Amino acid sequence: MNIWIGTIQLGVKSLWLHPMRSVLTVLGIFIGVASVIWLLAISKGIGDEAQRQIESLGADTIMIRTVKPPSEKMSAQGLTPYGLTRKEFDILVATVPTIRSALPIREMRRQFQFKDRKLDGRLVGCTPEYAEVTRLDLQSGHFITDSENFSGDTHCVIAAKVAERLFPYEDPIGQRIYMPENQGFYLVVGVLKPKGSTAAIGGSMAAQDFSNDVYIPIKTLQQRIGDTVMSFRSGSREGEIIELNQITLRVAEVSDVKRTAELVQDTLSSHDKMEDIAVVVPLELLEQARTTRAMFMLFMGMIAAISLLVGGIGIMNIMLATVTERTREIGIRRALGAKRRDIIRQFLVETSVLSLAGGITGILFGLLCGPAVNGARILANMWFEKQMAELPEVVRTVQPSIVPESIPGAFFISLIVGLVFGIYPATRAAKMNPIEALRHE
Amino acid sequence: MIAPSIETSGYACRVADMKKEYVLKSETVRALRGVTFDVPEGDYVAIMGPSGSGKSTLLNMLGCLDQPTSGSLWLGGDDVARMNDDQLADIRSQRIGFVFQAYNLIQQLTVVENIQVPLFYQGRSLTREQKTRSVELAKMVGLGQRLDHRPTQLSGGQQQRVAIARSLVNDPFFILADEPTGNLDSRTTEEILTLFEKLNNEGRTIILVTHEDEVSKRAKRVVRLKDGRLQWDRANSQEVRDAAAKYAIDNMPVEE
Ligand SMILES: Nc1ncnc2c1ncn2[C@@H]1O[C@H](COP(=O)(O)OP(=O)(O)OP(=O)(O)O)[C@@H](O)[C@H]1O
Ligand SMILES: [Mg+2]
Numbered sequence: 001m002n003i004w005i006g007t008i009q010l011g012v013k014s015l016w017l018h019p020m021r022s023v024l025t026v027l028g029i030f031i032g033v034a035s036v037i038w039l040l041a042i043s044k045g046i047g048d049e050a051q052r053q054i055e056s057l058g059a060d061t062i063m064i065r066t067v068k069p070p071s072e073k074m075s076a077q078g079l080t081p082y083g084l085t086r087k088e089f090d091i092l093v094a095t096v097p098t099i100r101s102a103l104p105i106r107e108m109r110r111q112f113q114f115k116d117r118k119l120d121g122r123l124v125g126c127t128p129e130y131a132e133v134t135r136l137d138l139q140s141g142h143f144i145t146d147s148e149n150f151s152g153d154t155h156c157v158i159a160a161k162v163a164e165r166l167f168p169y170e171d172p173i174g175q176r177i178y179m180p181e182n183q184g185f186y187l188v189v190g191v192l193k194p195k196g197s198t199a200a201i202g203g204s205m206a207a208q209d210f211s212n213d214v215y216i217p218i219k220t221l222q223q224r225i226g227d228t229v230m231s232f233r234s235g236s237r238e239g240e241i242i243e244l245n246q247i248t249l250r251v252a253e254v255s256d257v258k259r260t261a262e263l264v265q266d267t268l269s270s271h272d273k274m275e276d277i278a279v280v281v282p283l284e285l286l287e288q289a290r291t292t293r294a295m296f297m298l299f300m301g302m303i304a305a306i307s308l309l310v311g312g313i314g315i316m317n318i319m320l321a322t323v324t325e326r327t328r329e330i331g332i333r334r335a336l337g338a339k340r341r342d343i344i345r346q347f348l349v350e351t352s353v354l355s356l357a358g359g360i361t362g363i364l365f366g367l368l369c370g371p372a373v374n375g376a377r378i379l380a381n382m383w384f385e386k387q388m389a390e391l392p393e394v395v396r397t398v399q400p401s402i403v404p405e406s407i408p409g410a411f412f413i414s415l416i417v418g419l420v421f422g423i424y425p426a427t428r429a430a431k432m433n434p435i436e437a438l439r440h441e
Numbered sequence: 442m443i444a445p446s447i448e449t450s451g452y453a454c455r456v457a458d459m460k461k462e463y464v465l466k467s468e469t470v471r472a473l474r475g476v477t478f479d480v481p482e483g484d485y486v487a488i489m490g491p492s493g494s495g496k497s498t499l500l501n502m503l504g505c506l507d508q509p510t511s512g513s514l515w516l517g518g519d520d521v522a523r524m525n526d527d528q529l530a531d532i533r534s535q536r537i538g539f540v541f542q543a544y545n546l547i548q549q550l551t552v553v554e555n556i557q558v559p560l561f562y563q564g565r566s567l568t569r570e571q572k573t574r575s576v577e578l579a580k581m582v583g584l585g586q587r588l589d590h591r592p593t594q595l596s597g598g599q600q601q602r603v604a605i606a607r608s609l610v611n612d613p614f615f616i617l618a619d620e621p622t623g624n625l626d627s628r629t630t631e632e633i634l635t636l637f638e639k640l641n642n643e644g645r646t647i648i649l650v651t652h653e654d655e656v657s658k659r660a661k662r663v664v665r666l667k668d669g670r671l672q673w674d675r676a677n678s679q680e681v682r683d684a685a686a687k688y689a690i691d692n693m694p695v696e697e
Contacts, residue, residue, distance in 0.1 A: 002566035013549040332545045335506055336607075337534020337562035339527050434506050438545065 029358025037366025047293030125221030331437025351422025359414025538608025
């Protein structure tokens with residue numbers, strides 16, 4: 001044990017003879033270790049964000065969405081009805097046993113007005129369960145109730161941004177929103193808290209943004225607006241005949257999700273020809289996202305491993321030079337009683353000290369990853385506001401999340417790098433003939 | 442270990458028909474061609490001879506830095522000619538004191554630490570006595586004020602005195618010195634020789650290699666090698682030694 005302490009002291013002293021050289025060698029490992037931690041943390045951060053978005057869709061849900069069929073499948077004359085129907089909704093509820101609850105959803109672009117303030121947004125016809133399944137939180141008031149839906153009340157619940165834009169000064173609850181396209185007033189009964197966007201699903205739409213939504217009972221929508229919707233967009237008349245835009249199913253057990261999805265697909269096989277629906281299973285997306293994340297982290301890990309390798313070669317390079325330079329010292333030590341293994345130990349300790357110094361400082365710097373990325377983002381926002389706004393959202397918002405295993409991992413890897421890349425120089429030193437080593441100039 | 446077939450008590454070492462050959466690609470160099478001699482405890486031997494006669498080779502064998510091609514070398518009860526690398530290293534750290542022409546101190550260590558190196562390789566942690574002993578040795582060679590200095594801060598003579606202190610730290614069977622004064626001026630040479638004389642008077646066995654008659658005359662005995670063989674081996678009378686010491690002091694350059 002004591003010979004180890006002595007050897008470590010000696011190693012530090014020897015390295016201290018050339019401080020600059022030692023620091024540069026340490027830097028190689030430092031960069032390697034820090035980049036292992038950083039790259040893993042950043043890729044985990046990105047992966048976590050994707051996963052969080054998907055999870056917010058709900059792992060126990062299946063979404064069936066109406067999508068616009070390819071134009072050659074629509075008749076040229078007049079409007080062709082397409083998509084999910086209320087009848088299919090009833091069939092699904094009645095025949096698929098694993099369903100816990102089912103939500104019918106109808107949505108459309110509408111303009112909302114209050115006094116002289118206008119806002120283009122999305123009108124969503126839904127049932128009371130909608131709030132729970134899509135995890136909407138109320139700021140004030142209440143969400144649509146069963147009785148409101150049942151009696152087809154012209155009540156609505158508005159999203160946070162709608163409240164902010166239409167009612168900047170007044171309390172929205174109790175006010176009436178006007179929808180010019182179907183000339184109706186809707187009484188605001190609830191206001192939602194702001195909510196982040198969820199993952200894009202199944203090509204049917206971009207990442208779902210809930211900020212401009214107005215929710216009304218689906219029965220009201222059906223009675224007041226109906227299935228045929230005409231709208232005037234950029235000068236031309238457009239129309240669609242759709243009964244339901246989406247059915248969201250909640251499955252009792254997550255383990256039943258895939259089976260249920262297959263059953264649903266079979267039940268709705270009549271749509272196969274029209275290609276007017278898409279079944280989205282967040283669980284599958286989640287699994288995909290996990291694999292993608294794992295691959296991404298592996299890739300980043302490999303890049304970091306390469307930089308560690310380069311650091312290790314740096315150590316070996318320096319140690320080979322050191323061994324030649326210290327040939328005389330090796331000879332002296334051998335003459336004074338050092339065995340071959342004492343010399344090996346001495347040089348291995350030196351490489352380990354170098355690589356551990358790099359490893360430990362690298363870990364400390366790696367732990368600063370989170371604050372450093374945030375700081376860099378603040379600076380970048382200050383100096384390159386325009387360019388930053390153009391970057392994808394993940395880049396702008398990524399929160400690095402340090403992978404706990406990467407800390408001990410980095411420590412041991414740096415130790416191993418020191419030992420592995422130290423072995424060759426050390427054995428070379430030990431193999432030297434003491435007499436020749438003593439003669440070395 | 443095989444029991445020695447010869448009497449070893451009373452001897453620092455005994456050399457019997459020692460040969461050393463270096464096999465090179467084109468030829469075989471016969472550096473020692475059969476050397477036999479004994480060094481009784483307390484002896485002071487100067488090895489002389491022309492360049493290439495095998496002095497350093499012989500000293501390296503005595504110091505267990507290399508193994509003879511044939512022959513025997515008894516140190517205490519053991520024939521070290523048959524030992525392996527690790528055993529030789531143990532012998533070096535326990536029974537032998539080395540002094541080199543080029544001092545050979547370790548740059549990154551202080552005076553005391555340099556003195557302690559042979560103990561470090563004995564594998565046990567230093568005892569309190571060993572620590573005090575190394576400080577005392579430093580004082581004995583006149584470097585008590587410079588315990589924490591590094592070799593680069595010392596003169597050649599001072600470095601050589603540290604080396605001598607180092608050679609004594611393991612209480613060796615004998616001190617081996619290969620041209621210890623080869624790099625020193627006459628004043629410092631005298632310092633070192635006085636130190637050796639003092640040690641020898643205290644009972645230390647000293648074997649040194651030298652080219653200088655002035656140095657060899659100070660030893661008790663002179664061994665001359667030629668072409669790897671012992672040419673002659675004779676004792677210096679006390680008169681010769683005293684005269685050499687007086688001559689050295691009388692001819693000391695005046696200090697400026
Ligand atoms: N490692 C070696 N390989 C080959 N030949 C060697 C080796 N070491 C010594 N020799 C040869 O052995 C002979 C004796 O060398 P040695 O160094 O013992 O001489 P020396 O008496 O110490 O000479 P000097 O007074 O110049 O130091 C020389 O001919 C030398 O060339
Ligand atoms: Mg020589």
